[in-house]
Amino acid sequence: MKNGNKTQYALLGALSIEPMSGYEIQKMMAGSTNHFWTESNGQIYPTLQQLTKLKEVSCKESYVGAKPRKIYTITKKGMQKLQQWLLQDVVIHPARNELLLKLFYGQNVPPKVSIAHIKAHELRCIRALALYKDIAKTLEKMVKLKQRPVYFLLTVKAGVSLVKTELAWCKDAIKLINKYT
Amino acid sequence: MKNGNKTQYALLGALSIEPMSGYEIQKMMAGSTNHFWTESNGQIYPTLQQLTKLKEVSCKESYVGAKPRKIYTITKKGMQKLQQWLLQDVVIHPARNELLLKLFYGQNVPPKVSIAHIKAHELRCIRALALYKDIAKTLEKMVKLKQRPVYFLLTVKAGVSLVKTELAWCKDAIKLINKYT
DNA sequence: CATAGCATGTAAACAGTTACATGATTAT
DNA sequence: ATAATCATGTAACTGTTTACATGCTATG
Numbered sequence: 001m002k003n004g005n006k007t008q009y010a011l012l013g014a015l016s017i018e019p020m021s022g023y024e025i026q027k028m029m030a031g032s033t034n035h036f037w038t039e040s041n042g043q044i045y046p047t048l049q050q051l052t053k054l055k056e057v058s059c060k061e062s063y064v065g066a067k068p069r070k071i072y073t074i075t076k077k078g079m080q081k082l083q084q085w086l087l088q089d090v091v092i093h094p095a096r097n098e099l100l101l102k103l104f105y106g107q108n109v110p111p112k113v114s115i116a117h118i119k120a121h122e123l124r125c126i127r128a129l130a131l132y133k134d135i136a137k138t139l140e141k142m143v144k145l146k147q148r149p150v151y152f153l154l155t156v157k158a159g160v161s162l163v164k165t166e167l168a169w170c171k172d173a174i175k176l177i178n179k180y181t
Numbered sequence: 182m183k184n185g186n187k188t189q190y191a192l193l194g195a196l197s198i199e200p201m202s203g204y205e206i207q208k209m210m211a212g213s214t215n216h217f218w219t220e221s222n223g224q225i226y227p228t229l230q231q232l233t234k235l236k237e238v239s240c241k242e243s244y245v246g247a248k249p250r251k252i253y254t255i256t257k258k259g260m261q262k263l264q265q266w267l268l269q270d271v272v273i274h275p276a277r278n279e280l281l282l283k284l285f286y287g288q289n290v291p292p293k294v295s296i297a298h299i300k301a302h303e304l305r306c307i308r309a310l311a312l313y314k315d316i317a318k319t320l321e322k323m324v325k326l327k328q329r330p331v332y333f334l335l336t337v338k339a340g341v342s343l344v345k346t347e348l349a350w351c352k353d354a355i356k357l358i359n360k361y362t
Numbered sequence: 363c364a365t366a367g368c369a370t371g372t373a374a375a376c377a378g379t380t381a382c383a384t385g386a387t388t389a390t
Numbered sequence: 391a392t393a394a395t396c397a398t399g400t401a402a403c404t405g406t407t408t409a410c411a412t413g414c415t416a417t418g
Contacts, residue, residue: 002404006279013286023369033285036278040407045371067414069369079289086290090280090298092305097217098187099271100339104214105194106332108260109267114332117271124273143361150361151287151295154354158281158347165346166339173335180324180331183376204397221379226399248386250397368415377406387396 001054007039007047008056012082015057015074022048022070032135032152035128035159048072056081103173111181115174122170125163132159188220188228189237193263196238196255203229203251213316213333216309216340229253237262284354292362296355303351306344313340 001008010033014025022044029039048070051057056078060071074082099121106114136156142148191214195206203225210220229251232238237259241252255263280302287295317337323329 005405006277006282007405010282013282013289016286016289021369022371033282034275036276036281037285038275038277041369041371042373042407042409043405049371064368065415067369082286083289086283086286087294089301090283093277093279094215094219095217095276096187096219096274098274100217100336101187101191101194101214102267102271103332104218104336105197105263105267106335107330108194108197108264113268120271143357146361149288150357151284154287154357155281155285157353157357158350161346161350162343165342169339169342172338176324176331176335176338180327186377188377202397203399222397222399223379223381223401224377230399245396246387248397364418366415366417368413370412372411373409375406375408377404379402379404381400381402383400384398385396387394389394390392 001047001050005047007043008051009082009085010037010039011044011047011051012056012074012078012085015072016079016082019071019073021072033155035132036155051078106177111177115177118170118173118177122167125167125170129160129163129167132156132163136160186228188224189232190263190266191218191220192225192228192232193237193255193259193266196253197260197263200252200254202253214336216313217336232259287358292358296358299351299354299358303348306348306351310341310344310348313337313344317341 010029011025014020014028017028020028022041025044026039026041029037048057048059052059052072054077055075057072057074060073062069062071099117102117103114136153139148139153139156143150143153191210192206195201195209198209201209203222207220207222207225210218229238229240233240233253235258236256238253238255241254243250243252280298283298284295317334320329320334320337324331324334
């Protein structure tokens with residue numbers, strides 16, 4: 001596990017909130033970080049084992065009936081590693097947007113094809129926006145009551161405003177295609 | 182080379198504009214698709230060889246002095262493959278945003294750390310915006326004169342509006358942190 | 363008793379970057 | 391001369407997803 005591996009930091013971060021099992025980390029991420037970070041279980045389980053070996057997390061098995069659950073807790077060493085990473089400059093890694101790639105080469109197909117791609121994207125955005133707005137509203141109240149740190153709210157707000165911008169761009173883009181093809 | 186490999190489509194698309202060498206494809210992408218798509222030379226050269234084997238591009242060596250340059254041209258077969266891909270629904274692959282990940286776990290470090298990350302992002306955005314705006318202005322004129330398809334303009338406009346939104350979000354985010362920590 | 367969800371894990375295949383290697387050409 | 395850039399390519403490493411395998415538990 002090299003230093004560039006970000007899965008480890010995502011997991012340490014999750015465990016900095018509270019002790020969790022691998023499965024719970026997955027569910028937690030699905031409901032909160034999914035729009036800017038995902039991890040597959042093929043990454044989560046091996047990485048948790050590696051972090052255990054490095055003593056950056058500790059593992060306690062608890063049983064619900066005969067069913068074992070491994071609850072991981074971040075250690076002091078793990079916490080220090082997480083903090084050290086948080087202090088470092090953000091590393092930008094190039095984005096890949098398949099929609100924009102297809103539109104860029106849209107000249108090779110009829111305009112209605114590109115318009116259909118944009119309309120499909122509009123739908124995805126509308127769905128995402130509804131989701132984020134609910135989460136943002138709830139978080140906003142909790143932040144004001146100091147029941148939750150402001151940091152979660154920031155990321156949701158980023159999601160909301162970016163999706164709104166994309167929606168406006170979709171409308172604009174369709175108009176442009178209709179006008180100039 | 183499986184069907185999911187998108188590098189091949191990015192290259193076929195590039196060659197649908199005009200015949201180019203691998204090096205020129207790289208340069209072209211650096212100046213136009215970089216904000217939504219990049220390819221490294223470790224991907225470009227092998228993929229061009231595979232596409233040649235599949236007869237989706239043809240290769241002609243030209244010499245500038247003793248220096249060989251391989252100019253690739255898209256074939257009918259390659260064009261059909263590109264079009265078929267353009268017709269297919271856009272496949273969304275999960276985004277990864279390290280800035281938002283670090284902010285999400287910002288509770289573990291002093292607020293000034295998160296604010297510094299956001300300010301660094303602001304700088305990146307300002308630089309990107311200046312770049313995109315120039316390109317957008319030029320393209321806009323060319324589109325109106327029908328000297329260039331509208332599709333390039335769409336992707337730059339997406340870049341401009343997203344970066345503007347990010348800039349506004351940065352200001353908002355810093356205010357929120359200052360208020361609630 | 364079947365099905366969905368809980369829970370953990372592995373292996374294979376694929377994707378992608380980085381560093382290295384090579385050598386010509388152009389500009390200073 | 392020497393540095394930068396043009397130009398092509400390979401190999402090693404790392405990262406990531408997908409599909410598979412396993413088996414328990416709760417619900418209708």
